């Protein structure tokens with residue numbers, strides 16, 4: 476077992492009645508990529524900081540490779556040598572060159588360093604000073620700075636949140652290279668479905684400090700535990716269970732009255748034969764590779780349906796059917 480998080484509780488203000496983290500427990504196996512997601516203020520950063528030893532939990536324990544991760548109140552220098560934490564608000568020393576920053580206290584040989592700098596796409600930046608870098612470059616240097624300590628677990632807090640598309644793709648390629656060459660384990664917090672779903676082996680969903688679902692990306696996307704989780708991963712509909720085909724119902728919620736269905740699981744019927752779901756098209760919204768139809772239905776309120784083209788007129792009456800899966 477790489478990481479074992481047991482019954483973590485945290486509140487920042489002793490007077491406050493609400494917990495920032497409420498009894499969080501989960502485990503991470505060697506090689507498993509875990510993403511922590513949740514809306515703003517759900518407790519992602521606090522959880523990551525506690526795991527990395529940068530924040531003190533009120534109770535509970537973090538074990539890393541069988542050893543307790545001590546909080547800042549239990550040791551002089553915060554952090555754990557096997558765990559590297561890249562904060563959203565990382566800092567780089569001012570007035571030093573990148574070369575100086577990355578060679579201070581390094582545990583790497585020259586060959587290893589040069590490989591790492593290549594992986595992090597920063598070889599061309601070594602002579603510059605920290606104030607001569609873009610945001611994306613600063614982040615890659617901060618990442619390399621963590622990796623020279625040879626951590627076994629890299630904890631990344633919203634690493635993509637301030638990057639444009641191009642720099643996001645660069646960082647994703649870097650993380651994939653690091654995973655292959657350095658054999659590092661990852662724990663990542665993000666509120667963006669596009670960062671979480673294609674990347675993670677397991678997704679932890681936090682809602683107001685409580686871990687409400689831990690499952691594969693496929694499960695959290697298609698079988699979210701509640702509407703909050705559904706909304707984290709994109710548009711959704713809540714439909715009465717009696718009109719939803721059995722194969723689309725989550726196994727453990729067969730008796731529930733409603734079911735979450737994604738817009739691409741529905742389509743407009745080509746035939747005039749009435750289906751169990753009918754309505755009037757209210758809006759046709761362009762999303763690049765598809766159109767989103769907003770349809771006012773008779774029985775299920777507003778229903779969203781993906782459509783490949785705009786050949787559906789606003790105001791027209793349509794029959795909605797479930798796609799074949």
Ligand SMILES: Nc1ncnc2c1ncn2[C@@H]1O[C@H](COP(=O)(O)OP(=O)(O)OP(=O)(O)O)[C@@H](O)[C@H]1O
Nearest residue numbers: 487488495513514515516517518519520521522666
């Ligand atoms: N140092 C602190 N002192 C007091 N309250 C704090 C502190 N840090 C965080 N909080 C509060 O704890 C809660 C959880 O914050 P946290 O930063 O862990 O959430 P988050 O899910 O990472 O949010 P975001 O996605 O916006 O970064 C929030 O209500 C926040 O206001």
